[in-house]
Amino acid sequence: MLTLDEAAKVTRTGDLWVFRGRSVPDRAIQTMTNSPVNHVGMAVVIEDLPPMMWHAELGRSLPDLWSGTHQRGVQLHDLREAVKVWADRYDQRAWLRQLEPEATREMEDAALRTIARLDGTPFPSTARMAARWARGRVPRRSRGEGTLESAYCAEVVAVTYEAMGLLPGRRPNWYDPGRFWSGDDLELLMGRRLGTEITVGVERTRP
Numbered sequence: 001m002l003t004l005d006e007a008a009k010v011t012r013t014g015d016l017w018v019f020r021g022r023s024v025p026d027r028a029i030q031t032m033t034n035s036p037v038n039h040v041g042m043a044v045v046i047e048d049l050p051p052m053m054w055h056a057e058l059g060r061s062l063p064d065l066w067s068g069t070h071q072r073g074v075q076l077h078d079l080r081e082a083v084k085v086w087a088d089r090y091d092q093r094a095w096l097r098q099l100e101p102e103a104t105r106e107m108e109d110a111a112l113r114t115i116a117r118l119d120g121t122p123f124p125s126t127a128r129m130a131a132r133w134a135r136g137r138v139p140r141r142s143r144g145e146g147t148l149e150s151a152y153c154a155e156v157v158a159v160t161y162e163a164m165g166l167l168p169g170r171r172p173n174w175y176d177p178g179r180f181w182s183g184d185d186l187e188l189l190m191g192r193r194l195g196t197e198i199t200v201g202v203e204r205t206r207p
Contacts, residue, residue, distance in 0.1 A: 001201050003200070004094075007096050013042075015099050021090055040154055056151050074119055074122075123152060
């Protein structure tokens with residue numbers, strides 16, 4: 001187990017942060033996707049800037065670091081603050097999976113281009129998210145990266161990984177948070193792999 005500060009110090013661009021909650025919506029996502037987790041985000045660590053979290057959520061409790069505003073949907077947050085919100089406000093357990101070997105400068109540049117393109121994309125309704133995930137199970141030719149009219153967390157990570165050259169082109173709605181859990185055999189390209197989950201302990205302010 002690592003503390004949040006310890007995990008934030010070692011996290012790098014491309015590392016995944018996965019979360020598991022106990023609320024009714026969290027359980028619904030886990031059941032619908034047959035997954036032990038319900039949320040995933042990607043670390044973005046550029047030079048001497050504080051580590052950031054690239055993900056999608058319904059809330060707007062933190063300022064988006066790309067736009068400078070509070071917004072729902074696809075967002076870039078201060079990583080420590082984002083993990084605290086998910087642990088404290090949303091009652092989520094957190095794990096870190098590290099990308100090995102670490103991302104190259106070219107991969108980081110591709111991630112930043114994806115952030116510029118997708119930041120602020122709306123989060124889909126629960127019904128639409130369920131329908132899109134179900135359609136993603138039906139084999140069909142990939143349409144390429146395109147532009148998402150709305151996006152949930154796993155789609156954001158998948159599209160960013162594709163842009164970084166880590167995943168083959170595939171419809172984003174094929175992915176759900178469980179695809180990024182070690183129990184799923186997610187094969188990465190470019191000679192990369194994801195390490196096993198490291199539990200991250202987060203001190204909570206509420207009982």
